[in-house]
Amino acid sequence: MNSLDFSILVQAWPYLWSGLLFSLALTVAAFVVGMLLGTCFALVQHFELPVVSQIVRSYIALIRSIPLILVLFWFFFLVPIVLGHLYGNGRPIPIGATWTAFITFGLFEAAYYSEIIRVGLRAVNKGQFEACQALALSTFDTYRCVILPQVIRVASPIILSQTIILFQDTSLVYVLSLTDLLGAASKLAQLNGRLVEMYLVVAMVYLAISSAASQCVASLRRRYALGGAHR
């Protein structure tokens, strides 16, 4: 057993830091895209739009029952072909691993967020809809000003927990050889041979960020529980 030597961290830190920034950027982008798209998916199912809602439902069922790594492989292969058909003469347009990661995570998380919002929509009291009708709000205003804000608020602890899981899942872009936090560590480990230190540090960073974030969510949940807005 070699003694551990964490002094290499001084050299490694800038590269690890850029990897961490990539992980965070991917998390934020996937959160934004996932929430927007997920809300649309949830509304489509809520309104029971014919055909579209069946398509959305099967998409969500499919995405949620296969592993994220397989989804990443699928998109890495499919997106260039689809883009080729949309914009070109049918020849695949290569988009690179980074874009694949951003697109995949956005679309993948949309399936998870939409389930949360869909359940939240069902939890809204019927009286809210009736009150909006009595006030003669349009459907659009009803959802924008009354229903969705409540849903987001009620579901926010779950949405945030899901986002922490998302942050951890971004490490899977390793299979596309991208340089996220874990990717950076593994590339450095191959260069300097200090893989024990590298992976331990990465594990500590993930542990620190995720548990700090879960503590925040837990305190949010407690405060919310005291408010007693629902139930």
Place this chain on the structure above:
Amino acid sequence: MFGVLFEQTADGQRYIDWLLTGLGWTLALAFFGWWIAFAVGVVVGIGRTVQNRFVAALARLYVEIFRNIPVLVQMFLWYFVLPEILPGRLGDAIKQIPPPWGSFFPALVCLGLYTAARIAEQVRAGIEALPKGQTEAANALGLTPHLTYRHVIVPQALRLIVPSLTSEVMGIYKNTSVALTIGLMELTAQARQISEATFQTFTAFGAATLIYLVLALIAYQSMMLIDRAVRIPGSTPAKDAIEPALADDVQPGAALPHGMEVVK
């Protein structure tokens, strides 16, 4: 479309044999990993609810650590880091386990202990969902704390959480794919290998996706059967600790919080 799967490979098998071997590893990992996860998870989950502060803190520490490190990083810790930090002989012995067992065992331990942390949270939620009167009645009957847990609390809590355990079953079989990063040729890895060998990416990934879908369906249906068999009459399931679904408010007594509409 799937015709290519029945063609001969370079090593004299058919491509579908590759897929089936992959499926075998996936199932073995999910099945044995599940029992490790269940055993450890129940113990840790009970640990989180006992009076003893030290035990409770230890159980909490376990859950915090295993839930807040990505499963892929944990996989690397078990596979790359553990043999290095163990004392010389033992570490070398681990490194010399021949493939594929050399990747299978670290993956098994990793998935088992990772999922255990999630199951522990569900078990805790189940125990906390029981009415206090159960413990008090057991006390009144003169049962020791140990016997109370063994005969009164745990059996009821486990029956309550079957629906939430369904999402953990689905989780562990999906997470088996992470084992491909340490070189285990499970289903997803085999699909990628077939696509690289034949350039029939659509067929290869399509077949793997179909298999995963069928597995999800089987897992879901069997958990439903188990739930129906062991459900405490007249009870509502404990809330899902990980995805504390709002669904409970919506449909009292509905079989499952969200997460399970998945495969309907």
